[in-house]
Amino acid sequence: MSGQFIAFFVLALLTIGGAVFMISFHRVVHMVVALAFTFLSIAGLYILLEAEFVAMTQILVYSGAISVLMLFGIMLTRHDASEVQEKKSPVKWLIRIGVSVFFIIVFLGIQSVQWSDKPADFTAKDNVKEIGVQMFTNYVIPFEMVSVLLLVALVGAIILAKKEAEEE
Incomplete structure (x- = not known):
């Protein structure tokens, strides 16, 4: 190991x-x-x-x-000071059992895979430069649109929280 x-x-x-x-x-x-x-x-x-x-x-x-x-x-x-109390449900136990079975199947599937002993060939040694070139040549508009979307989400959350505080 x-x-x-x-x-x-x-x-x-x-x-x-x-x-x-x-x-x-x-x-x-x-x-x-x-x-x-x-x-x-x-x-x-x-x-x-x-x-x-x-x-x-x-x-x-x-x-x-x-x-x-x-x-x-x-x-x-x-936010309440009291902790949320949940009902005990048999569905929760079925979900937990299903998830456990899924993880066991995935684990056994991964263990049975024949992995190659040959190491991967990393020809591009300067991956930071390649990421920068791709980001600012081919993907500059989506990059800027994501930043605007995140800014709008932040402003919207602040406005919603302020309206809720004023109503109380």
């Missing part, structure tokens, strides 16, 4: 665990922290794949996105 395999295994568990905890928690702040663990673990997986630029972009963009998500969640939801 190599160190890279152990690092992959730990990062994969953190990624899956953070995602599962994110959908399991009821408080917004706990959800955001679990989501942060998931995003940071994904960035670690990118580093293992030697895609450092994508990993740093993951950290920077999603750290900002987590902050905005936290603001959206806190501004747009009502």
Whole structure:
């Protein structure tokens, strides 16, 4: 067992665990922290794949996105001091069993794959330059449209939260 395999295994568990905890928690702040663990673990997986630029972009963009998500969640939801009580439902247990069976099938499927011993050929050593050239030549308009869309979403969330606060 190599160190890279152990690092992959730990990062994969953190990624899956953070995602599962994110959908399991009821408080917004706990959800955001679990989501942060998931995003940071994904960035670690990118580093293992030697895609450092994508990993740093993951950290920077999603750290900002987590902050905005936290603001959206806190501004747009009502907060009670009491914890949300859930009913025990047999459907939940069926879903958990189904998800467990799915993960077992995927795990066994991955274990049965015959992987090639030949390493991948990475001919483009300067991938950051290639990403920049593609971004600012072929994809500059979609890039700017996404930034405008995110700005409009942020302003809309602020307006909705302000209207809700004025109505109370």
